[in-house]
Amino acid sequence: MNTQIDYGQSTVEKDQLINLYTKMLKPRLIEEKMLVLLRQGKISKWFSGIGQEAIAVGVTSALTKEEYILPMHRNLGVFTTREIPLYRLFTQWQGKMSGFTKGRDRSFHFGTQEFNIVGMISHLGPQLGVADGIALANRLKDNNQVCAVFTGEGGTSEGDFHEALNVASVWSLPVLFCIENNGYGLSTPTAEQYNCEHIADRGLGYGMESHIIDGNNIVEVFTKVSELAQSVRENPRPILLEFKTFRMRGHEEASGTKYVPKELMDTWAKKDPVNNFENYLLSIGSIDEAFIAETKKVIKGEIDAHLKMAYDEEAIVPDLKTELQDVYAQYQPEIIVPSQNKKKIRLIDAISEGLEQSMDKHDDLIIMGQDIAEYGGVFKITDGFVKKFGNQRVRNTPICESAIVSAAYGLSVNGMKAVMEMQFADFVSSGFNPIVNLLAKSHYRWNQIADVVVRMPCGAGVGAGPFHSQTNEAWFTKTPGLKVVYPAFPQDAKGLLAAAINDPNPVLFFEHKALYRSVYQEVSEEYFTIELGKANVLQEGNNVTIIAYGASVHWALETLEKNPNIHADLIDLRSLQPLDTDTIYNSVKKTGKVIIVQEDSLFGGIASDLSATITENCFEQLDAPVKRVGSLETPIPFQAALEKQYLAKNIFEEELIKLHQF
Structure with a gap:
């Protein structure tokens, strides 16, 4: 049979070829069912990945189950290839308890540690930085694992794209940045998104290896990504992958595709990844019509059975106590009483001591910020830390607040702790999005802790002017899911910082610059904590x-x-x-x-x-x-x-x- 895709002389084993076919067929059949249900009014919204299955399936098949993937809303094949039970996906889409977000978020806005998937956020770009953090943890653990993160060509227009790729390159992080170039960002064509021939061309500017892959060719996707993933495991580095494909349906179904020229739709319809691969396997005798019919029957039976399970599950009954309790991860703090062995020090010294002693206590604690390593930070709070802890744990960052907040979250996802220093609290505006839309909502959305402290040098009284003197705590007390701490004395600063680092919830820790060197107090020398939330x-x-x-x-x-x-x-x-x-x-x-x-x-x-x-x-x-x-x-x-x-x-x-x- 003729195909519009050249599969070449495949070196992939027959069983694997068949496996890849069935893995692509499953999300296709689920999608076709969802479109029927959408027309029947049984689901409210759908973001279709029809025509792009080869990318999600091929990339996921090339990774081990232990390796994290950060998909988008057209990557149903990631979830099915990771073998998430279908009823859990269906109940997620129906907002029921067997889903992953207790009805609090929809469609693919969820993650699951059980399957090593970190779901998307609608702001797109920050998840690229999250991948940086996950990959950094992999490097620090020396576990030879790679991380893959998806976005579309539209997402590459965001500043977070630049920040994340730059950080990954500077730090040699084992990340596969998978860009699904599918022609349109909602209705905006690629010509209005970027002005270079290929997105992969940008890799050169980051000193990063890049590749262009036919996103509709499952064999090419699987073999190339498998090869690159193994290479990255052995030689950690980021790689930019541009998958050329096309979005055959609307951004979401209500959007339609009237803005797409018919000739373009017809051309790409002939390159359908499922139909072409099916014809290819028939042509080389790997499968026959009976196999196709039986496979479809089994998958459709599974879909129908799991849909029934989802429909049969009772709707969520709102419980006010549960809703309020889940905003923060429940945590019973260990209160370590301050010793009577004290010395008179400044507020800045107390913060430095609290941070240093927390680094001693937590081997998995990483601190990041601009100029904090050899230079010791602009306020010298981390002076000498590199000599004691090394520059793997005390990390200078590029000037990119958003990516580093996101990376701090990625460290937490991968089981580590993070403290990020905003050089000045004013600069947090450049990292505002991931703080209020990622850190703050993480536990409530999918039960994932955000074990991150953001240090915030703030305040007037030092003649620093409008860009370096704000005390902007009210930006964050409004946001459920964040904790905000603001000490006035050295003893409190040391104990509260230690407690904030112990707390698995995200904490904004404000440090008044005018108090750094003007306020002295007798401070307990040994490690201790002070309970958060106590005046x-x-x-x-x-x-x-x-x-x-x-x-x-x-x-x-x-x-x-x-x-x-x-x-x-x-x-x-x-x-x-x-x-x-x-x-x-x-x-x-x-x-x-x-x-x-x-x-x-x-x-x-x-x-x-x-x-x-x-x-x-x-x-x-x-x-x-x-x-x-x-x-x-x-x-x-x-x-x-x-x-x-x-x-x-x-x-x-x-x-x-x-x-x-x-």
């Missing part, structure tokens, strides 16, 4: 409750020292998420007055939510309106007098006295 009452009094955190705690202490007639409960929150509401409520109910001071500008900040929370829960005990004090509604200026005018410190004393006299 500290620094002073007690009956007149008013002062709630503060970070630098504002020190403003409050100075103000109280100048006004000895004001007897206040001074609460240092320490943790902003989770929040110690019990300590807050008990104090407010005692004093009847409360003032909240923050360094951030007022509107939309922590003080606003605290004020609302206190009003809702302690209204009957209040003797005055809750007072909020924040900095000016402007960016943070550089010049000293302007910066001083900006800060809430200037008005706090006046507002406290007014409230005291109310």
Whole structure:
């Protein structure tokens, strides 16, 4: 029989050829069934991979089951080739409990450690960085494993594509970057996505090996990827693979394909990977019509049986307790009491000690950031770490916050811990997407911990100007799934950092730059932890409750020292998420007055939510309106007098006295 694809003189064994055929046939038949169900209104949405099965099946077949794959929504063949029971896929698509996300995410937005698959996120690009982290863990474990990650040609337009490939190349990470060039990103053709002849051409710019593969030729995909995967296992490095293929249906079914010229559709229809390979196997006598009929009968029977199992399963009954509990990984912290053996050190020294002792405690802890290795970081917190721990565990990174946050997550997926230093908290905006859409949602979506701490040097008072002085904690306390810690004293900083690293949940750890070298305290020398989510009452009094955190705690202490007639409960929150509401409520109910001071500008900040929370829960005990004090509604200026005018410190004393006299 004639085929439109040249399979050449295949060296693949007959049994393997037949195996590849049946593996391609299975997702094709599932898809055909799903399209029927979609027309019947029994499923709500479908992203078709018809015409692209050879890529998913070929790549997955070339890897071992222990090697991670990060697929996209057209890679059903990854899931079926990994032999996930079909009823689990069907219940996932129906939002039932036997799926992988407890009904919380749809279609292919899920992962499973059981099958070493990390599902896609809709933002596309960050999953390339996740592959970097998984591959880095493979290198550090020296397990000779490769990792494969998929994206489409549209995803290569994102900055995360550049960041991930650059990091992988600089670090020689064993990643296969699989680009399915299928002609269109939704309706945008490739000519409007990139201006080079082949995406593979970009490999040269990264110093990276690249290959173009006929994505509709299952034999070429399987043999070439098998060869390259084995080579990468032996000689770790990234490889860029461009699979030339075509998307035969809409971006999703509702989109249609009216924007695609009919001639183009007809041309690619003749190159169908399943039909061509079937004809090829018939032509060389490896299979016959009876085998095809029987194989289809078996697969369709399996589909129907597993669909029945999925339909028969009861719908999820919402349970409020379960939903709230699953936002964070449940974790019982080991509280290691501080020793009495102390020395007087600065906040910056305490953070350095906490990080160093955590590196001693956790052999699988990796720290990453710009200039943190030999240079010791711009604040010298990791000075000397390379000499002690080596540059495999203390890693300088390129300037690419998004890829490194994603890589930190990949380390966690592959069983390691990560601490990432944002050089300045302001720069987190370049890594915002993976923090709020990947780290924060990971456990809730598919029960995967994100064992990552992001260190955030922040704050004004050092004349650093608008790009280096923000205290942007409120960006993250709004996001369920993140923990936010903000110490004001060296002892707290050391113990809370150790606890944050122990916690399997993602933690944003804020460190005020102006306090680094100005605040001293007697700090326990040995390793210890302080429980996250517990505020500290620094002073007690009956007149008013002062709630503060970070630098504002020190403003409050100075103000109280100048006004000895004001007897206040001074609460240092320490943790902003989770929040110690019990300590807050008990104090407010005692004093009847409360003032909240923050360094951030007022509107939309922590003080606003605290004020609302206190009003809702302690209204009957209040003797005055809750007072909020924040900095000016402007960016943070550089010049000293302007910066001083900006800060809430200037008005706090006046507002406290007014409230005291109310």
